[in-house]
Amino acid sequence: MHVDTARELKAALSRRLSQAPPGAVVASDAPGSWSGVALGLAPVGPQQVHLAVRVLAEADAAQVLDALDDAARAEVDVRVIGPVRPLRSPTPGQLQQRTRPLVPGLSVAHPDVTAGTLGGFVRRTGTDGLLVLSNNHVLAASDAATEGDPVLQPGPADGGTAADRIGTLTAFERFVATGNLVDAAVAALDDGVDADPAGYPGGPLLDRVVPADEVDPDETVEKVGRTTGHTTGRITAVEVDGVGVQYDEGTVFTFDDQIEVEGLSGSFSEGGDSGSVIWRSSDRAPVGLLFAGSSTGGSAGGGVTFANPLATVLQVLGLTFVAGA
Structure with missing residues (x-):
C-alpha cells in the first residue's frame, strides 16, 4: 500500500489499541501498560510499504489481524518477536563470576591455568552433547594437560575451584616449534551443566563460519x-x-x-x-x-x-x- 495509506492505518490501529480495556486487545500478558503490539512501516518498493506488526505471541497476532479487513490483511508484515529487552553487554566483572547456564565470554580454565575465555560451543563426531571451545593454553595448559582433566568456570584466577568444574578436556592440538595453525582445545560438558550457545552480546552468531x-x-x-x-x-x-x-x-x-x-x-x-x-x-x-x-x-x-x-x-x-x- 502507499506509505500515506499505511500511516493512516497505523494511526487508526494505534488508537484502537490505546483505547481498548486491558486484556481486550491482545492475548498475552504484556508488561505494564503496553498493549503488547508494536506498529511500523516495512518498505517493499518506491513509496510502497506494508504495515509492520510486531507482537509478543502468536495469539496476539490473530487478535490484531481480526481487527483488519481482508484488503488490509494482505498488506501487513506480522512477526512474533517475543519479549523485548535491552541488549546489554556483560561487564568483565560479570564474566569473571561463576555463571550458569554457560555463555560465551566467561572465565574458564584448566586447574593449572590462571584464566582464559570460553569462546563458544561446538560439536564433535564421537562425542555426545556440546563442547566448550577455547585455546590449548587455556584448557590444556599449553600441552601439559591430559585428556580427561577437569575444566573450571570460573578459572582459578577468578576463584574457581574443584566445585566449579563444568567438564573435561576432550581434545587439543599440540604445539610444534614452527608452523602452528591453531591454539585450540575443547572440553565436553558434564551432565547437568547447561549452556546457551546463543548468548553473545546482541544474540546468536551465524552458523556459517567464514572460510x-x-x-x-x-x-x-x-x-x-x-x-x-x-x-x-x-x-x-x-x-x-x-x-x-x-x-x-x-x-x-x-x-x-x-x-x-x-x-x-x-x-x-x-x-x-x-x-x-x-x-x-x-x-x-x-x-x-x-x-x-x-x-x-x-x-x-x-x-x-x-x-x-x-x-x-x-x-x-x-x-x-x-x-x-
Whole structure:
C-alpha cells in the first residue's frame, strides 16, 4: 500500500489499541501498560510499504489481524518477536563470576591455568552433547594437560575451584616449534551443566563460519572476552605467517596463516581474553579464535591481537560450530 495509506492505518490501529480495556486487545500478558503490539512501516518498493506488526505471541497476532479487513490483511508484515529487552553487554566483572547456564565470554580454565575465555560451543563426531571451545593454553595448559582433566568456570584466577568444574578436556592440538595453525582445545560438558550457545552480546552468531580464504582485511569485528568484555576492532592483516608467541614457560612457538586485529579505540583484547570467538559486525558470521596479542604497535594504541581462522580450528579438530539460533 502507499506509505500515506499505511500511516493512516497505523494511526487508526494505534488508537484502537490505546483505547481498548486491558486484556481486550491482545492475548498475552504484556508488561505494564503496553498493549503488547508494536506498529511500523516495512518498505517493499518506491513509496510502497506494508504495515509492520510486531507482537509478543502468536495469539496476539490473530487478535490484531481480526481487527483488519481482508484488503488490509494482505498488506501487513506480522512477526512474533517475543519479549523485548535491552541488549546489554556483560561487564568483565560479570564474566569473571561463576555463571550458569554457560555463555560465551566467561572465565574458564584448566586447574593449572590462571584464566582464559570460553569462546563458544561446538560439536564433535564421537562425542555426545556440546563442547566448550577455547585455546590449548587455556584448557590444556599449553600441552601439559591430559585428556580427561577437569575444566573450571570460573578459572582459578577468578576463584574457581574443584566445585566449579563444568567438564573435561576432550581434545587439543599440540604445539610444534614452527608452523602452528591453531591454539585450540575443547572440553565436553558434564551432565547437568547447561549452556546457551546463543548468548553473545546482541544474540546468536551465524552458523556459517567464514572460510579462511574469505577473511578480508578492513572488516569490522567484535568479541566478548573475560578481561575486556565486549570490544570492537578491525582486521588489519590476514594470512600472517611467522607470528612468534612466547608462552608462560618462555617457549616461543610460531604460527602461520593468522588474522591480525586492532581495536578501534585502544586495545581489542588483553591477557585473559584468549579463547574468545571473533565475529564480523556486518553479518555476525564467526571469523576467528583469539589466542595472543601485543601491548604495543597498534595504530589506535593498545597493540594488536592475533586469531586463528575459526574455519581452520574446526577443520583441524573435526568440529562443527554451534550458533544457537
